[in-house]
Amino acid sequence: MRPRTDVGLVAGTSNRQLARAVAARLRAPLIGPEVERFPDGEIRPTVERVCGGDVYVIQSTGPHVHDHVIELLLLLDACRRGGADRITAVVPYLGYARQDRRRRAGDAVGARVMIDALATAGAERLIVVDPHSVALEAMSPVPMEMLTAVPALAEALLSMPIPADAVLVAPDTGAIRLAEHYSSLLRRPVVVIRKTRTDVSRVHAEGLIGDVQGRSSVIVDDLISTGCTIEEAVRVLLERGARQDITVVATHGILVGRTADRLLSLPIRHLLITDTLHQEPMPGLPVEVESVADLLAEAIGRIHDAEPLTHLLMRT
Ligand code: R5P
Numbered sequence: 001m002r003p004r005t006d007v008g009l010v011a012g013t014s015n016r017q018l019a020r021a022v023a024a025r026l027r028a029p030l031i032g033p034e035v036e037r038f039p040d041g042e043i044r045p046t047v048e049r050v051c052g053g054d055v056y057v058i059q060s061t062g063p064h065v066h067d068h069v070i071e072l073l074l075l076l077d078a079c080r081r082g083g084a085d086r087i088t089a090v091v092p093y094l095g096y097a098r099q100d101r102r103r104r105a106g107d108a109v110g111a112r113v114m115i116d117a118l119a120t121a122g123a124e125r126l127i128v129v130d131p132h133s134v135a136l137e138a139m140s141p142v143p144m145e146m147l148t149a150v151p152a153l154a155e156a157l158l159s160m161p162i163p164a165d166a167v168l169v170a171p172d173t174g175a176i177r178l179a180e181h182y183s184s185l186l187r188r189p190v191v192v193i194r195k196t197r198t199d200v201s202r203v204h205a206e207g208l209i210g211d212v213q214g215r216s217s218v219i220v221d222d223l224i225s226t227g228c229t230i231e232e233a234v235r236v237l238l239e240r241g242a243r244q245d246i247t248v249v250a251t252h253g254i255l256v257g258r259t260a261d262r263l264l265s266l267p268i269r270h271l272l273i274t275d276t277l278h279q280e281p282m283p284g285l286p287v288e289v290e291s292v293a294d295l296l297a298e299a300i301g302r303i304h305d306a307e308p309l310t311h312l313l314m315r316t
Contacts, residue, residue, distance in 0.1 A: 001297070003027035007304050008084065010047055012059030012075055014068045015278040018092065019058040021293035026301060033078075035071060045071055047078040053085030056300050057123075061095035061114075062254050062277040069095065069114070073121040080122035088303065089123035092276035092292055093223075093252045100133040115140045127299055129276050129292055130178075130222050130251040134316045147299055148314040149251045149274050149292050150178070154185040156290045157218065160270055162247055166216040167191050171205070171233035179220050181315050182249075188218070193233050205232035213241040223252035224273070227259040234266045245269055252276050253289075260285055 007028040011019030013035055023030035035045040057079060059072040072089065079087050099110030111133070118126060119142045126144040128136070137144045168188050170179035172195035179190045191210025197203045219233050230248055237246065244267035253273035255263075260282045263271065271287045273279070279289055295312060302309050 001025060001027060001301065004301060004304065005029065006054065007300065008050060008053075008055035008079075009300075010050075010055060010057045010075055010079060012045075012057065012068065012071050014060045014062065014071075015058075015092070015275070017278065018060075018275050018291070018293060018296075021275075021291060022058060022090075022296045022300070025293055025297035033075065043067065043071055043074070045074050045078065047075060047082055050079050050082035050084045054088075054304055055079050055084040055086065056088045056090050056127075058090040058092075058296070060093040060277050061091060062093045062252070063256060065095045069117075073117060076118065076122035084122075086124055087122050088125040088127060088300075089118050090127045090296060090300070091118070092129045092296065093254075094128045094131050094136075097128075097132040097136060100135050100139075109139075111136055112139045115144075125303070127296070127303075129274070129295065130314060132174075132222050134177075134314065137316075145299060145303070145309055145312075146314040146316075147292075147295055147309070147312050148181070149276075149290070149295060150181045150314075151185060152290050152292070152295065153249050153251070153272060153274065154182055156272055156288065157182075157186060157247070157249060160247070160272075162218060162270075163216045163245065166218050166247070167210065167212055169193065169212075169217050169219040169233060169237065171195060171219055171221055171229050175221050177315065178222060182218075182220050191217075193236055195229060195232060201226050201228065203228045203232055205236045208236050208240050212237055215242055216245040216247070217242050218247045218249060221248075221250045223254055224248070224250045224259065224263075225254040225256055227255070227262040230268075231262055231266060234268075238267075247272065249273070253279060253287075255279075255282070
């Protein structure tokens with residue numbers, strides 16, 4: 001890739017390693033602003049030099065969600081006030097995306113609030129990776145590029161010793177489209193689990209459509225947070241006679257609290273995630289991390305050059 005010295009990259013603190021990898025691929029300068037913290041908890045990020053007119057602020061909004069969201073909003077505002085000509089928020093993992101509609105009276109639509117806030121703070125375009133819902137694009141007042149890590153993850157799966165009879169498992173009906181994308185690349189059948197969420201941290205899997213008897217499985221999801229969805233999917237698969245040879249693949253490894261312990265207790269042979277969120281080592285877990293740096297770098301380069309992103313986008 002030719003050097004992109006005219007692209008301004010600003011890295012939030014949520015995942016500097018990923019931002020550095022993106023900058024290296026683009027051969028573009030990276031600004032890593034200082035972030036001061038006041039005694040009352042407020043933060044003050046300072047972008048001392050907005051380099052270039054076309055600026056990309058890279059920040060995932062996973063845990064600690066609110067710190068990362070506020071930091072991103074302040075960075076966008078700082079870039080705008082610092083004279084950037086055009087600002088794109090690159091949010092590999094977009095928190096609140098699961099709140100894309102009201103599930104009961106009195107709910108807010110958190111995804112809409114989040115997207116509006118980013119646009120108000122200065123984002124003229126958003127780049128996200130495998131967001132929970134494709135409905136986000138229509139609710140965004142600014143163009144939103146919904147990239148997908150599925151081709152890279154499918155490629156990584158192909159290099160793993162996964163039996164030829166393995167089925168792809170959508171652990172809930174919301175993951176069917178995602179599973180079909182994997183299926184088109186891996187040529188494996190899809191089975192679907194019916195899941196209901198009982199509260200914010202509990203789910204219940206009720207049944208399975210398809211045949212898994214004696215077969216290996218690859219569970220695919222957009223994200224793993226508490227791991228309850230995976231735990232329930234594994235329970236149903238084993239009840240239906242699937243082999244204790246299960247691979248789990250998800251774009252976003254949020255893995256809150258004791259999720260690693262929960263996953264460790266399951267017969268998971270491979271756990272494949274990406275680096276949209278910073279990952280600490282998880283001893284004992286068979287984790288492999290595929291980087292989205294190439295995907296983000298190509299998207300940024302193409303947007304900068306006003307070229308289409310078609311082959312990088314989610315299938316909707
Ligand atoms: C839900 O619809 C998502 O696609 C994931 O399945 C879910 O959010 C995962 O969360 P957890 O790991 O907490 O079950």
